[in-house]
Amino acid sequence: MAGLSASDLMLLAAVLVPLVLALAAIKPFVRRRVDVLLLVAPLPGLLAAVAVPLGQSVLVVPSPFRLTFALDLPGAVLLGGAALLWLAAGAYAVCYLRSDPARGAFSVWWLLTLAGSFAVFLVADVASFYLAYALVSFSAFGLATHDDTVAARRAGRVYLALTVFGEALLIAAFVMLAASVTEPNPLIRDAVAGLPASPWRGAILALLLVGFGMKMGLFPLHVWMPLAHAVAPVPGSAVLSGIVVKAGLIGLIRFLPAGTPWFDWGAGLLAAGLFTAFYGVAIGLTQRHPKRVLAYSTVSQMGVVAAVLGVGLKTGDATVPVLAAFYGFNHMLLKGAMFLTVGVAAACPRRRLVPVLVVAAVLGLSLAGLPFTGGALAKFAVKEPVGDGLAGLLLALSAVGTTVLMARYVLLLADVGAGATATGGSVAPGLRVPWAVLSAAAVGLPFALFTAVTGTSLALLFSLDTLIKGLWPVALGLGVAALIYQKPPKFVEVPAGDILVAAAPLARLYQHVRDGAVLLDTLLRRWSTAALALVLLALVLGYVMAGVAFPPHSAP
Amino acid sequence: MSAPVLFGLLGAALSAVGVYGLMVGRDALARILAFNLLGGGVFLVFGAVARRGAGAGFAADPVPQALVITGIVVAFSATALAVALLKRLAALRARPGAAPAKVAGAQAEGTKGRVQPGGDA
Amino acid sequence: MSGAVLFASADALLVVAVILPLFAVPVLFLAPSRIAERATVVVLGLSLLVALAIAGGVGRSGAAAASFIGGWRPPLGVGLRADGFSAFMLVMTAAVLLATGLFAMTTPGRSRAGGERMPPAFWMLLASVFSALNLVFLAEDLFTLYVALELLTFAAVPLVCLEGKLAQVEAALRYLLFALFGSLLYLLGVVVIYGLYGTLDIILVAREATASPGFVLALALMTAGMMAKAALFPLHLWLPPAHSGAPPAASALLSAVVIKAPIFLLVRFWLDLAPSTLAVAVAPMLAGLGAAAIVVCSLVALAQPRLKLLIAYSTAAQIGYLFLMFPLAAASSPWSALAWTGGALHLASHAFSKAAMFMAAGLIAEALGHDRIAGLSGVGRVVPVSLFAFGLGGLSLMGLPPAGGFVAKVMLLSAAVHLGAWWIAAVILLGGLLAGGYVLKVVVLALQRPAEPLVAQPVAHWREWVALALALVAVGFGFVPLEPSHFLFIGRPASWAGMVP
């Protein structure tokens, strides 16, 4: 432990500082300083992402625990983006929750989720990853259900149920994965290296894909996302949709074996991702609240990322994970900014609404990949490995869908703004400034990172071919949107969580099973049954043993 | 057949009767009695074992004898505690306003649907 | 030979562990209750030190400690023996019981907030339970174990009905009678063993034991008897009403440690006493019952309307994990050691988390005046520390990191995967899901905003912190390395060789 370098310390601080702050928040006088808590907590993470050299790793606790922190390129990209969003959303939350009596509790959940999200991007050993993943998953429950409405409670229940389920799948996968290594707690890298040779590789991959796919909102495990993201307070939604879902992304990046082609599984993931990308758009279009539209957009975008990762798995292309992380980074900031926009619009006097809508439109178009925006860079980056085939076409078409969905978002935002009762001169600076900074960063920052991450020159982006490839989906999307929205559409709003209604038979089955267990238990708790069972048990035990001790064929 | 074998078999029979009584006993007294029968049977088997172990100048192995004496006292303690509980239970059930025995029994057994165990908090 | 030196030796400590708690009884019998209460807590504390000293001695020497009562060696005499597993159980028990004592104690300096002072009987029974448990963990003689188990039962049963309510007396009587049924089946097995081998010493019997009809029947009877006392499904009829009806301090010690004594003995019987061919044959059956316990009792726990009943059913379910361990631990494979460690760890982390949960539930009930789950909405605002303790305990039950239950689950899962016991792995995972269901159901409700303002009685903070401390220990087990523990295997396989009377 001796001789920690400055870089090591920065990595540690990224996770420890928010945890210590959360612990300190037990004391009421600390809890009251929400502003300090929320603004200080993400800073070490930001510092680590920027200042720590890539490849740095620190063994925090030696073997057999092997708690290890390490920074690699995908981790750094996501960590940096997350830290920025946490900072902006935190600043926003300080103002947003100013009059909320329960803001102290909210900030504790916030800090725990933040620590967990940083840890997921940083830890390098299997057990710590599981811990970090559980921390971010369960703490996010507190953010989502902060408003404690009926809808929030339902969303919380669904979220928890799926989270617990996902944890069970992942622990099964991790245990099988670690079986190939002699270390009790291997590094993720070492464990994954043994995956192709594992006798259970199919089962492990399936469990990983379902477990992480659930967090990313892949169809049909996306049901919790529109519920949870829409009911949280605005800054909460921003980090849930922006950052928490990326825990699933980093999971797939870390645990899918890079460089080994797995055609079937890759194709499967690609298909699931593409389907989800369109499905999210389709359901999102029917929504009547901008936050739910955004949540479905997240479903759709994570489908795109999953499809990209699927291509990587299919072809064994080892560069894909970094590109997916870059796409995730872009989505992180954009989606965060768009959620904050909803809050700003709601607080905005009607006459000042237009600039807000313009920003929202730029953010939306960036998400769709409009050239000269950050989003175009992300789309370009992932188009490379996907290629120009059917998958490439579908990916482009999904951008069309995104454009239409974003148009819907801006229109709904206008309604929200128009219906807002805000009076006074302008939006409070506490909301406006973080929002504006984040929006600018979302559109601009990808330019700064692009070359470093992809190793491609920016100039390539401005070739005519690329511009056209980037422009036509957006243009087509806008055209379609114009057609659809000429008059207010008559979509029937699909209830958030859509196919969750299909789970009703499942719930009934559970009820029956539970009632059956209760009935069985009532029967077994009668003295007569239990006494008979006790004696029978003794006899059966004796019989079983006798069967082994005196095999029939050896009987005289 | 020698006496130890005969009484060993009697011990087995007494144990079986005790086990049967414990299974079919409807009230606590029946169960306590059956428990004592089973105990008597177990001790008797032990007595047969002791008698078979006669030797070295002793008519029976003294160790099992000592253990049976201990066992009888322990069984008595159990009986005393069980009877005290039985009497307290009966007193509580006989109290005006207490749930009658039948209902309390039914509550412990459950009927249809979602009957929950336990009683009032 | 100098008695004073002997007194402090590791071997003599075994006897001290058994008799020290008993000295609280005359004090309680003769002295005013407040002084006696303090004295008992001091005795509990000293007993923890003794247990730690034994564990330290065993760990340092790397060999089991033994003591022969009166200097008489088996087969004529009775021997006490502490190997790594025994020492582990001693320390765990002492820690839980000390915490129980602190929880039940009158708050220092003022009268206890809320409920009344615990009656002197509670303290006497607590001390007796302690002594009996230590004896169960140390004795190598089957008949001494019988007496120890009866002492344990007679001390535990009255704890259930200290408040004298109808349902509690009902539960206590049922508990007593079923436990007695089990004891006599056990004793019948012991008698048969004496008839076969002329000794009751586990080590000596194990040396001679072969799969004869008599030995098979004896093992079956002893196993069934212990299962009845351990409330293994489908023999759990007495557990939910007894554990849920008792006062919180009593529930905590019943669910956390008393239930572990017969399970400890089952482990001894099947891993030390029985020939391994028999163990391998019976283990799947034990595991099957364990699996049924996990599934059925967890489901029933989910349907409970009252918090203490929910926790009691959770105990009935968690017992199942310890039985799931048998086929894994009985297999002759390098992974058995891991399963074994996982089982022991599960046993310990369950003890601490369950004690914490029962105490927390008691405090919640004390604050609200009821423990109906439907009425728990918002209780987190009233007794946050208790709720936190409940949640941390629940974390361990769910098998989530960083709690002890997580490490135990991973060990058992790893062993199951390596040994190809897929159904066991599936049950472990399903059990975690169901535990998540019943724990989170309570925690989520407690975190909600109450529908109407809660009227709550104050509870002693002191006791909330005791519950939290226990829960934190359960979490602390999560920092045990994920590999077989050497300590647990000290002194195995059991033998008297080299032990001087």
Add this chain to the structure above:
Amino acid sequence: MSLLLDAILALLVLAAAVRVAAGGDGFARVVAFMGVGLLLGLIWVRLAAVDVALTEVAVGSGITGLVLLQAAADAPLTREREVGLLYHLCAGMVGLVVFAALAVVVLLLPDPAPSLAPDVVRALPATDLGNPVTGVLLVFRALDTLLETMVLLVALIGVWSLSPDRHWRRAPAPLWPAPPSGALDFLARVLVPIGALVGIYMFWAGADVPGGAFQGGAVLAAMALMAMMAGLSPVPAIGGAGLRLAVLAGPFAFLGVGIAGWFLAGAFLDYPEGFEKTVIIAVEVAITVSIAVTLALLVLGPPMGRKA
């Protein structure tokens, strides 16, 4: 010939046992059970275990019967649901299987039988005792006996715990609230002193011939109960220091001797060389007193709230 007698004895026991298990009136069942106990006493004599026979008659049948008789009237209040005929049949079959399994095991017990008798013979001279059973109880397996006294003590605490804390200085209810009749009074006046003498002799003789602390204590307890029933002596309040010390005397004197053994003889529950018999007799005195008092108190039950 004696085998025929034994067989008749066995059949009688079995018949009485079946009567006990068959159900019906509580009193009749308890009386049948006491009959089983007395017959078992005879059988123990036939098995050359006179110490056990005495214990069985005094404790297993006598005092236990006394306790059970008190429960007979209350039993119907603890009744649970009826079980069907099918269940009875199942239980009967299971009982038969249990019998068959045990019978096989009894018949297959090894020959020659393993026994610790030679070990006891070898070790007994060191204890200076004549009765090997007492030797096993108080020397070789003294731990069991110590625990057994603790078991009685804990059972008593358990019984008392059924009364609320505030009743802990009061007296248990009298066994039979009816006023003592002249006959009982006379019987008691004659029997109690004789019985007490028998009890004391049994314990005293126990060192060398059959008898001992448990048997003697049980007889003394029975005499004390009889005296109380006849009104010769009041039911004592359980709060008295003397009574409580008497309850504690046995287990804790034993425990004290055990600890002294560490210093004087080098092992817990070892007796100092040359003084074995003296110390053992002293321990037995204390145990006998405690057993007598504890057994009587266990029969009397929890304090009921009447101030004595």
